[in-house]
Amino acid sequence: MKPAKFDYERATDVAHAIGLLKGSGGFTKILAGGQSLGPMMNLRLAQPDLLVDIGRIEALKRIEKTHDSLFIGALVRHAMIEDGKAPDTTRGYLRSIAGNIAYRAVRNRGTVGGSVVHADPSGDWPTAMLAAGASARITSANGARSVGLDAFFTGAYSTVVGEDEVLEGLSVPAFSDHARWGYYKICRKPGEFADSIGAVVIDPARSYARVVLGATDGAPILLPALASRVAAGQAVSIADAGAAIDAVHSGFDPFDRQIHATALSRAITKALAA
Amino acid sequence: MKQVTMTVNGRSVTQLVEPRTSLADFVREQLRFTGTHLGCEHGVCGACTVLIDGEPQRSCITYAVSCDSAQVTTIEGFDDDALMADMRTAFHENHALQCGYCTPGMLVTARDIVRRLPDADEKRVRLELSGNLCRCTGYVGIVRAILSVLAKRKAA
Ligand SMILES: Cc1cc2nc3c(=O)[nH]c(=O)nc-3n(C[C@H](O)[C@H](O)[C@H](O)COP(=O)(O)OP(=O)(O)OC[C@H]3O[C@@H](n4cnc5c(N)ncnc54)[C@H](O)[C@@H]3O)c2cc1C
């Protein structure tokens, strides 16, 4: 339960980090909070040759509110959002999610950016940020680009972020005063990775509605058919949710299908009651 | 090997470490603060919880080399901490430990619960404790100890 040997460099800024990533011959990984990478390396599921520690790059800790969005720097820790250190532009959505990730000691070190790039299907931020309509700002030697999270996840533990790119942060559209949301995780124990996650954001003032299923075997799944129903204020039973799941994914076994349908239906019920 | 300088229990230390050395192994093996315990070594059990810059964090999945210039407090570093003194007494009085393996991490977490959540009720205390596993006590004594310190602080 100890990691294999690796080299370590601390990046002073984003350009330095990109230089270190590009310059290394072997298998190089960015280290942010280490709360996903650390366990994987201790279990030797990951054996990088070099870790590029971005943890001290102040520019990545930025939290910035604009008139219609909130930018959350990649290094913002879960606990900072839990403690309300970011302005609430989402009617409590982000704060509520942050406070229910893992345990406090993990939230004190784990980062939003690390969670999204790690893209663990059971992670909270990938599903939650996709439901909120967030986009990612990614920087490479060739400049920065912005990618909507609907085009960001390419599978389980897989994203469009290249090996010599750094996620700078996420831009989350501000919710209007009448936006409603619901988030429902099915976990065996508080703080444990979820068996299923349903996430719903409805914001009629922006003609916005998204329903997302997380903790599947791949990337979080958008369910536009359910989103239209929810936008129209229609309740969604577990059976309805199950049918909607069948339309987009046929591979779930009956147990997984049932808990996914349940998580979705409960998240929708919460959103409609909010 | 990389050189790292940090403050551990109020004392500045500069040492060479292998990058792969966890903060837990660093304080245990190189500094001989063996009160920090290792259970799972992947962030789940909480036995290794220490304060880094004042906040509880897992020392098993934090590399010592990444703690350069940090302030680290292990269970040996709370001699002058009034809240921790109360918590120790409460653990003693409420039979909140048996083998003691989980206790260093439990105390660090328990102290943080009282500091952060002065109004926590039993349900909240149990929720906050979900990241610290105890195989002996069944948690009843631990929860009672924390609640007693919360009550004492409220009354004061
Ligand atoms: C016991 C335990 C329970 C947990 N439970 C949950 C849970 O219930 N829900 C949940 O969502 N999470 C959970 N987590 C994971 C936790 O939220 C992590 O903090 C998070 O997934 C990763 O963030 P990090 O900063 O630690 O990233 P790291 O571990 O440092 O990095 C993760 C990956 O992302 C890459 N990376 C990191 N930052 C960047 C960047 N800016 N640009 C490009 N690549 C980057 C790294 O190279 C690595 O591949 C748990 C962790 C533990 C230890």
Ligand code: FES
């Ligand atoms: S040893 Fe660190 S959490 Fe278990």
Ligand code: FES
């Ligand atoms: S007292 Fe033995 S594990 Fe908690």
